[in-house]
Amino acid sequence: MLLIEADGKALFAEQGIPVPAGVVVTDVVTALPGDGPWMVKAQVPVGGRGKAGGIVRCGSKAEVEAAVGSMLGGRLKGHAVDACLVEAAAVGQERYISVMVDAASYGLRVIYAAAGGVEIEESGSAEGRLCAAHPGAVAEALEDLLAGEPVAWRDQVAAIGKAMATLLIDKELALVEINPLFVSESDCVAGDAKVVVDLNAVERQPVIAAMIAARPVVYMDANRKIAEGFDYVELDPEGEIGLVTTGAGLSMMLIDELVARGAKPLNFCDIRTGQMRGSPARLIRVLEWITARPSLKAVLVNIFAGITDLGEFSGLLAAAMQASPGFKVPVVARLVGRNAAEAKRILGEAQPGMLVTEELAEALVRIDTIVAAAS
C-alpha cells in the first residue's frame, strides 16, 4: 500500500534523508515554512498527482491559501483530499532514485536516472542494478550508478540511497522512491516520497502500524483490513451495486464485467468465507458499509465454494440481513458448490423472491433489471 507523501517524508526525516521544510494543512493555512516560493500538494495515496492538478507552485501566501482551499474537500484521482502538504520549494537539478524489492531475483533493485521528472517511466534513461537485500550491497550498486555524477554531490546522493535501503529493509517496505531528488552543490533534498508498505508485515512494524492507524480516512481500506482481517475496498461512493464476494481474483473480474456492461459497482470485497467460522459478523459489517451509501440499489452475492458449505453460509447471510435493519435493497445470489439446494431454500425464506442461481449470467441480468427499475 502506498503511503501519502507526508508520511513517507516523516520516515525519510527519521532516517536522515533530507526533506524540505513543510507543514501539513487540514484546515486553514497558518504559519508557512520559509519565505516562498512554496509547493502545495494534495495528500492522496496515488501517483500522477501533478498531472491531475494536485501539485501547485505558489509565489505568495494568498496563492497558497487559494491552492489549499481549492484542493481540500475535493477529490483527486478517486481519493478524497483531506490534507495538503505545504513545503518550501526545493531548488537544484532533478534526479530519480529508487530502491525496491525485486521479485524475480529475490533481492533488491536500485534505479538511478540523471533526469528526474514525471516522465521517467517512459523516458528509458533510468539505469538499474540488482543486488542482495542489505544496505552494503545497495551502496556498491550505487557506486556504479553514480559514477557519472559530479563529485560535488555524489557522496550525498550515495548516502541518501543507502539510507533508503536501510529504511526499506528495516521497515520491510516494497518500494522507496524519490522523484524528483533535487541535487545541487549546497544540498540534496527529496522533492517527493513514494513509499509502498507491506501490510502483511504491519503486525511486527509498530511505526508503520501507528502511521496507518493515525489516518483512518486516508488509509480507510488498510485500517479495515487490519481491524477486520479481510479485504473491502470502496471503489465508488456513488456506486449502485454492493458486492458480497469471496476471492480477490474472482471479485476483481466480476467488477470488470459489471463495469463493462455499464453497471456501477460500489465495492470490492474478499470476505473469505473459510474464516467466518460460524459467525455472521463479517457479513454484518459488509452490509453496514454498503448500506451506508444512499446510492445502493442492489446487492450481488457471488460465492464459489470449493470447501465452504453453502447451507451454512446462507444461514449466516440470512442472519446478517436480519441483524441489519437499514438493509432494504434486493439481493441476487449466485452460489456454486456444496449444498446449493439448501442455500436456495434458506435464502428464499430470508428474502422472498430472491434469485438464487448457479448461473452468473442469469444473476447479472437480474441485477440489471433491479437497477433499471430503481432508477
Added chain:
Amino acid sequence: MIGSLSRATPVIVQGITGRMGRGHAALMRSYGTNIVGGTSVRTDVTEAAGVPVFPNCAEAVLATGAVASVLMAPPLETLGAVREALTAGIKLIVTVAEGVPIHDAIRIGRAVRRAGAVWVGASTPGLAVPGECKLGFLPDVCLSPGPIGIMSKSGTLSYEVGYRLAREGLGQSIWVGVGGDPVKGVRFADMLPVFFDDPRTKGIVLVGEVGGVEEEECAEAYARLGARKPLFALIAGREAKEGVSMGHAGALVHGETGTLDSKTRRLTAARATVFGSIDELIKRCVRFCLFDRG
C-alpha cells in the same frame, strides 16, 4: 518436479494437527494424493488424518521418504517451516498461508533456489494433476483430467474458469496456483516449459491480475520459447483502484506499472490471446479443443 507428480509421489503435511492441516490432509487423501505423514509441534498426537505425525520434517522424511510438502503454517511462521523442509531434503514445497511478508518471501526464495527445490506459493490454493493427485485445496468439483494446463494468480477465479471448462467437457492436465503475492516461488514464465514438455497439455490458460510484471515476463518467455502451444489469458483488475492492493498484495497498480493495458499489449504481441470476460475465454477454449486441433 511438477510435471512428474503422480499418485505415487509421497507427500507430507507440515502442521497436520491444526484445523486446516487435519482437514485438508483428509481431503487430499480422499482425492488420491499419497499423503504419507505430517509434522506437528504437538508431542501428544501420533496420528492425524490417518497418517503418522512426526515432531519435525527430518524425522518425517527419514521415516516416509517424502519428497514434497504441503505447508499449513501461519504466515509469519512460514519462513521457518520452509527452512525446516529444505534442510530435511524436501524438493517441492507448497505454502498456502495468506499474508507472508515480502521480505520473508525473499529469504524463502533464496533458500529454495540454493537447495535446488521448487516452491509454489507464498499464498496458493495449491496444484493438481487431475486424476492423479492434488497438493493444497483446489476444489474437487473443478478438477477433471483433460488437455488444458491452468496457471493462475487467483484461486477463486481459476476455480470459476476450471469449473466452467470442466462443464464443457474440457479438463485439466496440470493446474498450478502461482498465487497473488508480489514475491513468490513458481512464476507464470516458469510454468511454460513444464506445459510445453507435458504431452497431456494441448493448450494453456493463464489467469492473471493487474500488478507486478509476471504476465509481461511470461509474454517474453512465451515468444522466446517459440509459442509451442496456444496461450489463452484472462486478466482481472481492469477497474482496480490505483495505489490500493485489491485483496492480493501483488494486485497493486501504480503509474503505468502493472496495468491491464501493459499486460494485454505484451501478451498479444507475443501471440497469446487475451480475453475480456470469462465467457469469451471459455468459448475460445472449447472452439480450440473441438475444431482447431482437428
